[in-house]
């Protein structure tokens with residue numbers, strides 16, 4: 079029996095190897111034959127690793143709730159009467175292109191409801207159009223899902239795997255397993271809920287002594303879509319398996335802050351991180367009674383389940399700010415237990431909004447501290463918003479985290 083199976087195992091391995099080689103040859107041949115022609119396409123990748131600039135900054139554009147449908151066929155919702163006749167998904171694309179050109183970000187984070195399933199005939203086509211500006215920019219970009227993305231021709235697993243294969247995307251369907259045995263390495267983690275849980279490390283400025291160290295983390299979590307709890311319909315939530323993973327990566331980072339010993343002094347005790355998920359957590363409601371920056375204009379549409387996200391983030395300490403979407407006409411930042419929670423404010427014209435209240439997007443800027451000769455670790459995190467008005471108005475600028483030594 080054993081001999082038999084190992085024989086057939088070898089045989090299968092050879093076959094896979096042969097298929098692999100054939101594919102490679104095929105690709106090389108075709109590339110050669112077609113030289114310059116784009117018929118054979120492999121995914122285009124951005125310059126990696128993602129890192130701070132020479133000037134010690136790293137800028138993220140948060141794009142919330144594009145709600146992309148069928149392009150020119152999908153009419154705008156909640157715009158002024160005189161704006162309605164010439165308004166479609168193309169206005170969302172135009173706004174996104176304008177934001178990329180004028181803010182010149184280093185990275186784009188799409189926080190869900192990227193496409194609006196009920197208006198989408200073909201999810202793949204809609205994704206290609208919605209993320210078109212990001213793919214054309216050549217910037218690294220990442221996306222997570224909202225509660226509407228899967229409402230057409232792809233389920234959540236298919237959507238994330240498609241998104242992760244798009245040009246310049248650094249999105250992942252789920253984190254890779256990092257088990258004790260090396261055989262697990264590189265394979266996808268399966269004991270985690272949802273699709274689109276992953277962590278991206280941002281490296282130090284080129285030429286600095288932290289150039290080969292990850293000094294900033296971007297944490298993406300799938301907050302699900304809808305659920306029924308004790309017979310009542312509600313929104314999804316971040317599950318314990320996801321929080322376990324978050325605690326795990328936090329521990330790993332605090333243990334190995336840098337690749338070189340001499341640079342460890344230059345870093346804060348914990349590497350700061352930002353979180354990104356779509357559906358707000360229940361505690362966001364409390365912010366109605368607190369000082370916020372921005373506007374609180376609609377009820378927080380969160381889950382009836384509180385799975386302890388805030389508690390977890392407070393206990394690990396590395397996440398300084400979280401960026402959410404889902405409630406398009408809320409665009410505020412508020413602080414809960416020392417962590418900032420910020421809405422993106424909706425960008426999408428086919429999504430609901432408020433007539434006369436411009437569509438908007440959030441910008442996040444991380445700045446490095448200046449050492450004697452070179453850039454150090456992250457020192458300050460700021461945010462502001464840009465409105466889709468004539469002047470592309472910049473509003474509500476604020477500091478979210480400041481780690482500068484007090485003088």
Ligand SMILES: *[C@@H]1O[C@H](CO)[C@@H](O)[C@H](O)[C@H]1NC(C)=O
Pocket residue numbers: 157161164165166168169
């Ligand atoms: C949408 O785009 C069209 C065409 O460029 C433009 O005329 C119109 O003013 C835009 N509408 C809004 C609300 O931005």
Ligand SMILES: *[C@@H]1O[C@H](CO)[C@@H](O)[C@H](O)[C@H]1NC(C)=O
Pocket residue numbers: 286287288289290338
């Ligand atoms: C970072 O890695 C590159 C390539 O391996 C190397 O040339 C460079 O000296 C390293 N920089 C530091 C500060 O370790």
